[in-house]
Amino acid sequence: MLLLDRHSALPLAEQIETGLRGLIAAGQLAPGAKLSSIRQLAAQLAVSPNTVVNAYDRLVADGLIDARGTAGYFVSEAVRSLVDDSLLEAGDEHDPVWLAQQAHDQPAGLLLASSGALPVTWLEEALPAALVHRALLKCPGGMAARCPPQGLPTLRERLATLMRSQGIAVDASRVLTTQGSTHAIDLICRSLLQPGDAVIVEDPGYHLLFGRLRQARVHIVPVARRPDGLDLDQLEAACIRHRPRLIFVQSVLHNPTGWGCSAANLHRLLMLAERHQVLIAEDDVHGHLHPGQPTRLAQMGGLSRVIYYSSFCKVLSPALRLGYLAADPDLLKPLLREKMYSVLTTPALNEHVLLEVLSTGRFRKHVERLQQRLGVARVAAARLLQQAGIVVEHGADGGLWLWGRAPGALDLDLLAKDAYRNGILLAGGATFRAEAATADTHLRFNVIYSQHVRLADYLSKRLHAVAQASATMTRLASA
Numbered sequence: 001m002l003l004l005d006r007h008s009a010l011p012l013a014e015q016i017e018t019g020l021r022g023l024i025a026a027g028q029l030a031p032g033a034k035l036s037s038i039r040q041l042a043a044q045l046a047v048s049p050n051t052v053v054n055a056y057d058r059l060v061a062d063g064l065i066d067a068r069g070t071a072g073y074f075v076s077e078a079v080r081s082l083v084d085d086s087l088l089e090a091g092d093e094h095d096p097v098w099l100a101q102q103a104h105d106q107p108a109g110l111l112l113a114s115s116g117a118l119p120v121t122w123l124e125e126a127l128p129a130a131l132v133h134r135a136l137l138k139c140p141g142g143m144a145a146r147c148p149p150q151g152l153p154t155l156r157e158r159l160a161t162l163m164r165s166q167g168i169a170v171d172a173s174r175v176l177t178t179q180g181s182t183h184a185i186d187l188i189c190r191s192l193l194q195p196g197d198a199v200i201v202e203d204p205g206y207h208l209l210f211g212r213l214r215q216a217r218v219h220i221v222p223v224a225r226r227p228d229g230l231d232l233d234q235l236e237a238a239c240i241r242h243r244p245r246l247i248f249v250q251s252v253l254h255n256p257t258g259w260g261c262s263a264a265n266l267h268r269l270l271m272l273a274e275r276h277q278v279l280i281a282e283d284d285v286h287g288h289l290h291p292g293q294p295t296r297l298a299q300m301g302g303l304s305r306v307i308y309y310s311s312f313c314k315v316l317s318p319a320l321r322l323g324y325l326a327a328d329p330d331l332l333k334p335l336l337r338e339k340m341y342s343v344l345t346t347p348a349l350n351e352h353v354l355l356e357v358l359s360t361g362r363f364r365k366h367v368e369r370l371q372q373r374l375g376v377a378r379v380a381a382a383r384l385l386q387q388a389g390i391v392v393e394h395g396a397d398g399g400l401w402l403w404g405r406a407p408g409a410l411d412l413d414l415l416a417k418d419a420y421r422n423g424i425l426l427a428g429g430a431t432f433r434a435e436a437a438t439a440d441t442h443l444r445f446n447v448i449y450s451q452h453v454r455l456a457d458y459l460s461k462r463l464h465a466v467a468q469a470s471a472t473m474t475r476l477a478s479a
Contacts, residue, residue, distance in 0.1 A: 004045055012047050016055035024064055024075055035065065035073040094416050096207035099427050104318070113419075113449045114427035116255070116400065118314065122373065122448070126366045127317050127353065135356040139349055147348035149340050151177030151324070155351050158358045159324050163308070166287075167299040170326045174303060176336055177346050180323040181285045184309035185209060186342065187325070188246070188281050189216045191334040198242035202230060204432035204440065206255050206283065209248060218245075222434035225254060227394040229265030232272065239276040246279045252294045253286035256432045256444035257403035258396025263295045270301040279331075284310040285323075289399040291371040303328045307335075312354060315367060322346065322354050374399060374447060381450035388456045389463035390443070402445040403429075408466045412443065415462060424458055 002019040004012055023029045035041070038056065042049045056073055059065045066074050087105050091097030102110065103117035139145045150156065156172040163170050178184045185208075193199065195217035201209060203222035213220050221238050224231040230249060238244065249269070251261045261269075273280050282297045287310060298308040303326060311323030327335060339345070357363045375398070382392055382402060390404035406412060412428030419426040429440025449455070 002045060004047070012045075013051045013054035013058075016041075016045070016047075016052060017058050020055065020059060021064065029075050031075050031077045033075045035075070037072055093420070094413070094427070094431070096211055096431055099425075099431060100208055102425055109423050110420075111424045111449055111452055111454060113446060113452070113455050114425050114444045115446050115449065116314070117318075117446070118370070118400070119448060122370065123317060126362070127320070127357065131356055131360075131362070132353055135353040136349060138356070139352040141348075143349065145348040145352075147345045147351055149345040150336055151175065151346065152348070152351045152355060155355045155358075156324075158355060160326075162358065163298075163326060166293075166296065168296065168308065168326070169302055170298075170308075174326050174328065174332060176325050176327075176332055176339065177351060178309070178311075178323040178325055178339070179321045179343060179346055180313040181283065181309055181311040182208065182212075183339075183343070184311075184323055184325045185212055185281075185283075187335045187338045188307060188309075189213065189218075190338040190342070192279065192331070193218050193245060197246070198238075198244040200235065200238055200242075200244045200247040200278075201434050202249060202254065203434045203438075204256055204429060204442075205248070205434065206250065207432050210434050220434055225257065225259070227257075227259045229261035230269060232265065232268050235269070236272055239272060239278060243276070244278050246281060247273065248281045248283065249297070250283045250286070251296050252284055252290055253397060253399035253401070255286060256401055256427075256429075256442075257394070258399050258401035259394060259403075260290075260294055260397040263300070266295055266297050266300055270297060270305070273305050278305070280306045282306050282308045284308060285314060286399045288312075288315045288367050289371060289374060291375060291398045294397070298326065307331060315370060316354075316357065316363065320350050320353060322350050371398065377451055378402065378447040381445060381447040384453070384456040385445060385450060385459070388459035390445075390459060396447075400446055400448070402447055402450065403442050404445055405442050407463065410441070410463070410466050412441070418462070419458065422458060424455060 002016060004015050008015065020029070036044065038049050038052045042052045056065065060067050064076055066076050068074060089098060090101055099114070100116065103112060103115040136142060153172060155177065156175040159175050160170050160172045178187065189212055193216050196219065198219045198221050199213055200221045200223050201213070202225040204225060210220065219242065221242050221244060223234045223238055251266060253260065280297060284296060287294065287296070298306045307325060307327045309323065309325035313321055313323065325335065378396065382395070385402065385404050386392060389407060391407060392402055392404045394403070396402055412430065416426045416428050427444050429442035430436065430438060432444065433440055
């Protein structure tokens with residue numbers, strides 16, 4: 001017998017649904033058992049027939065009961081007792097795709113010490129339900145609304161205003177909305193690159209970019225990334241030798257190091273691009289997290305040779321999946337065409353939600369809080385890592401990352417696998433190198449999760465063991 005609480009905040013239909021679920025799970029309603037008819041149960045519980053219909057419909061949708069036309073409703077013969085929460089892994093363990101997936105799957109108990117994610121608790125207040133509701137009310141057509149493929153004009157104007165506040169001279173006609181920065185990279189690859197084209201990338205650099213470029217069958221030309229920007233001597237030599245079509249660069253809060261670029265470095269980079277007729281794709285995904293006013297390529301040189309892109313997925317909401325890019329019209333048109341071929345358009349509701357966030361000033365305050373919290377986390381993480389034996393030779397300008405060097409002859413591949421078995425996600429420097437076989441003694445650390453004593457204790461033990469083994473080998477060799 002189902003009992004309903006008329007004073008509960010839980011709707012009556014949900015109470016009926018929950019009660020029937022419990023009876024099915026306990027075996028009191030066996031597979032194949034016939035349920036009361038809609039009218040019978042409604043009369044028995046003194047509710048409207050529509051209330052029972054709503055409860056039954058939800059159970060049918062979950063496969064717990066079957067609707068058999070005029071025969072009525074029956075408990076399903078194959079009731080699912082548990083939700084299958086297993087997830088397919090898109091890559092091999094510790095490859096770039098696998099690493100990125102961990103930040104989204106978020107396995108229980110795993111300390112995401114090298115992930116690219118901010119904790120849910122840092123983001124959950126950025127988009128309150130009331131704001132989403134206001135955005136929906138302002139969305140003409142509600143959930144049936146369509147979005148122009150280039151993006152809502154009002155949102156593109158807001159994005160242009162945001163970029164102009166960063167010193168980038170742009171108007172709304174040069175802005176295209178995307179489903180995040182990964183989508184922007186995909187559009188650039190699809191519309192501007194042909195198999196065999198040479199593309200210059202930072203080394204180390206954004207790990208997912210390299211795989212996407214290999215899919216495009218281009219020739220990847222790595223150029224060393226220094227604390228002040230690209231190695232310009234290497235860059236010039238690469239331009240002369242390979243005649244590249246495109247340069248991908250992160251001028252602000254470079255991933256994985258957290259470094260920036262000096263104005264002098266960016267100025268010469270623009271001069272080289274002009275001299276060798278190379279396009280630049282400027283990745284500014286982490287720029288919102290910079291606590292100051294960094295210099296960007298799009299600010300210095302405009303959009304004549306620069307395609308600028310950024311995203312709100314990292315700093316605002318991974319559920320919203322919205323980013324943007326800016327380019328001159330002759331480049332924006334093919335990018336827009338590729339967007340329509342791949343996803344047609346971005347969701348109107350998502351764009352209205354972002355518009356609401358940017359229009360109220362909420363985004364600016366949210367980002368300022370993130371910058372302050374990251375600053376505190378970076379100091380704490382750097383202290384703990386250095387105490388554990390990690391060497392941080394060049395600090396970050398802000399944002400999520402610290403690029404730390406592991407001393408001694410430590411096999412970082414084995415360390416990462418051992419750490420994972422101990423519930424810690426670590427990524428060695430080789431993950432972020434353009435050529436997978438390149439050795440690298442660094443690790444990428446997320447400053448938020450790297451404040452955890454559990455990480456410091458683990459690293460201290462492992463590095464101490466390596467130091468002892470090295471000292472033993474030295475004594476044996478000298479004996």
